[in-house]
Amino acid sequence: DAGVIQSPRHEVTEMGQEVTLRCKPISGHDYLFWYRQTMMRGLELLIYFNNNVPIDDSGMPEDRFSAKMPNASFSTLKIQPSEPRDSAVYFCASSLQGRDSPLFGQGTRLTVV
Amino acid sequence: GEDVEQSLFLSVREGDSSVINCTYTDSSSTYLYWYKQEPGAGLQLLTYIFSNMDMKQDQRLTVLLNKKDKHLSLRIADTQTGDSAIYFCAEKDQAGTALIFGKGTTLSVSS
Numbered sequence: 075d076a077g078v079i080q081s082p083r084h085e086v087t088e089m090g091q092e093v094t095l096r097c098k099p100i101s102g103h104d105y106l107f108w109y110r111q112t113m114m115r116g117l118e119l120l121i122y123f124n125n126n127v128p129i130d131d132s133g134m135p136e137d138r139f140s141a142k143m144p145n146a147s148f149s150t151l152k153i154q155p156s157e158p159r160d161s162a163v164y165f166c167a168s169s170l171q172g173r174d175s176p177l178f179g180q181g182t183r184l185t186v187v
Numbered sequence: 188g189e190d191v192e193q194s195l196f197l198s199v200r201e202g203d204s205s206v207i208n209c210t211y212t213d214s215s216s217t218y219l220y221w222y223k224q225e226p227g228a229g230l231q232l233l234t235y236i237f238s239n240m241d242m243k244q245d246q247r248l249t250v251l252l253n254k255k256d257k258h259l260s261l262r263i264a265d266t267q268t269g270d271s272a273i274y275f276c277a278e279k280d281q282a283g284t285a286l287i288f289g290k291g292t293t294l295s296v297s298s
Contacts, residue, residue: 078229107285116290117230117275130285165229175220176286178229 078179080166086185092154095182098147099168107176108141108151109165117165123149156186191276191289198295205263207292209276214257216278220286221250221261224273233261233274263294271296 079098087093099106107122121131126143134141138157143149153160163183167176190212199205211219217238222230236243236250236259243250249262263270273291280287 105284109288117288119280119285119287122285124284130280130282167230173283175218175232175235178222178231180229 078166078168078177080164080179080182082182083180084183084185086187087156089157089186090155091186092152093156093160093184093186095151095164095166095184097149097151097166097179099149099166100177101147103168103170103177104146105169105171105176106143106149107167107169108149109167111163111165111181112161120151153184156184158186160184161186191278191287193274193276193289193292195290196293196295198297199266201266201268201296201298203266205261205266205270205294205296207261207263207274207276207294209259209261209289211257211259211276211278213278213281213287214254215281217283218279219250219252219259220277221248221259222275222277222288224275224291226272230275266294266296268296268298270294 081096104125108120109117111117120133121141123143141151163181165181167178169176192210218235220235221233223233224230234245236252247264251260273293275291276289277286
């Protein structure tokens with residue numbers, strides 16, 4: 075398996091634009107997690123899904139953020155409109171049955187100017 | 188809620204031992220984890236320890252768990268320049284599903 079695949083690896087966008095981050099989890103994994111990493115706050119859990127259903131979205135910062143998982147092999151994290159303070163590295167991770175330790179993708183570095 | 192605390196920086200010389208410390212809050216955590224992040228990369232699982240263990244050794248890595256004090260440490264023996272990275276301590280959330288991470292300890296190894 076190629077591991078968790080995220081795209082794009084880097085994204086630079088202007089304030090106010092819509093940004094969509096994508097994630098393909100490891101085949102067969104039934105949990106998918108989105109994290110955000112910044113210098114100030116470290117790694118924050120944003121949301122996670124089980125069998126494509128959002129389970130806990132309490133970490134989503136505000137209504138500008140939304141996440142979907144239309145099927146077992148694809149998830150998106152959308153920010154609309156984007157703001158400079160959203161600049162961070164966004165990680166996707168997946169695991170099997172939630173008991174195992176999640177495996178992480180390489181991350182998407184988002185810069186909002 | 189769950190909270191994980193780590194010191195932010197550690198600097199050692201090549202060949203020395205490194206000890207990275209972590210405190211956590213959720214005493215019901217079944218497993219505790221150490222992840223490593225190299226520059227520009229994602230997180231990779233380094234090792235983990237089951238909560239009923241006091242110690243786990245894996246080659247150059249030794250994990251010590253003091254459940255009474257909710258203290259976890261990672262010792263790297265014979266530290267190499269390739270060990271320079273950010274090390275994250277993590278515990279499971281109350282649902283036992285998602286990982287809650289500390290802010291990470293940046294380990295710098297000088298030759």
